[in-house]
Amino acid sequence: MTASPPSALADAPPRPSDAAQPLIPSAAGRRRGGRVAAWIAIGAGILVAALLGVSLFGGQPWAKKAPLDPESAAPDGARAIVQLLEQHGVRVDVVRDTQSALDALHATAATLAMPDSPYLSDARLRAVADAAADAVVIDPRARSLRTLFHDSRPAGFATGALAPACDLPAANRAGVISVAAIAVPGDGVSVCYPSGDAAALLRVDRASGPLSALDGKSLLANEHLAEHGNAALAMNLLGTRATLVWFMPSIDDSDLSAPPTLGSLTPEWVSPVIVLLLVAGVAAGIWRGRRFGPLVEENLPVTVRIGETAAGRARLYARSGDAGHALAQLRHGARGRLARLLGLPPSASAASVADAVAARLGADPRMVHAILIDTVPAGDRDLARLAADLRDLEDAVHAAVRPEGTTNERH
Template structure:
């Protein structure tokens, strides 16, 4: 096997190894993305009744079921409305910013009881008229300090977000700081409650203080709980359609296919063009060819001075070697030695080897011819037996 074949084989192995490594990295990335996506899906969002994560509320949902309360998880407004129409149920609802005020009021009015577990200013304005947010509670558990039986039975809790009641028709419990941890409005048997469930009803906090008892007392007044967790697409707001919604469903798969095909074509065409050429190595190249090639480049660029310097440098090195005066000899010494050996006028030799500067391509060609003549004269003087008779 020649050196070229050996190098080609090793190069192919290196390329194959890098390609295999790249494919492995891509596969690992895809698998990791899928696994992380599955993990995120299993955790879902905070306050989600199907999430076992620390900020989920699956434990509360299971406790309600153990107490005979049917928990229906609705992820869109249509499902929640249908469940409320079919059952006398408590609606448990977090903040739903993708719904309009009218949609929220319509959904809340269909419930027998309403528990706002993530109250915001709009929710308080719509369902607890005049109530507002009042900051965050200091650390530590507080007593109910109200006449609401459900809160009194539950005992102390450590509220998070504080609320301020709008009027005397709203019962406020768990005073802390400048507000209250729980607001309840009872209107002829229909109850609306607002409480920050994030620090109380999630899986990691449910067993503390009276959190579980308070959650069951607020949500378990009816045999059915409709737990509404709005999805991103669940909105009645007027939105501008995206490019993906305007294009047919087959466009995205075709784009992905084209990208994959383009990558494959790039890898395929990225290899070396044409068949491999066998060549014996190493290849010996005369020094003169390199010098003359460089001089031709200077000549094509119109730089006759640099081209002449290249030709003269090569000629002087060869003359120094032929005249045996050493590589350290100066150009003037080489020129004097060549003139002495050949018998040519010293000034003429110096002009050819040192002084004359060509100003055009024609003068450069003339200089090249004279340099060859000087070198030929030195060869003839050193080997008189080769002279023709």
């Protein structure tokens, strides 16, 4: 073999492995980099949102304040009446546990504003009410009406505005009010703003001072305070003394055996952080919730019958006119079958198979080599003749190996 001249080697194009790598990143690399940068941006945004939530809400209670809470500016809160009382010189002390309420009431003759709370037992509710000079139950329920107002009971709701229709100066000065819940009075309970057998204001005279009950949600709440004479009645009942103790019982102050809730056991900053993380997660899902790139086609395997494959190859060989290649395939199959008949290993060479066939038949090795290896067909006629010789050679070997049968094992 003649070596190539040096000039030809020098002018040969470089191989792909020797070519310089492109300096510009591929499109796939850019897409991967863009996805990584996007997820980094999402993580940074979530972290910033969490830190912002902690800074905004870390020092504030996240849970919604209870209705009639004196520090709540919500529609159902009572911050407006507290501000009115303070503008008229009444000091409002907001307490949220029983001991603080008792201490404030024992320190001075004060008015008590208190809702009926499921966190307090009957004995504790009565003890706090008895410690006040004047007391107003601003959210009476069946338990407080029964315990503090001589077995009074709820009677549903009134419709429209109610007039005082009593001799109580505080009610007469206020005039008509809009109130919802009413109650049927028990023995020894005086009433104002009657509606049938029930009334909106119940009152019990005690030695220490009066004890009143009214529906504060429809009278004292911020959204209803400006209706009719609601604000005037609230001022007349709650502003009779220089100090008003507004008691809002909490679950932490309960004297009952109720288990604490999950909200009372977790820090105040947990809820806003969880909400912000959920919002950030939903936003990220909406932003990135799409397909990454176009659909990819997948080449699925196709099952073809052996007969179709053989026929297809035969048509290709016939169309190409390559008799030598067709004969090579016929010889390869024949040598494999002859090797199995003679007990030769699969790795046996073509010459070894030809020698074994000649030895078995006692034939001229040159003739067997010509049929199995050497002869090159000049055309289709030679191909047909050599194919017949291969078939006859196989039949002869088969008859020599298994003389009792004549079945042809060729496949």
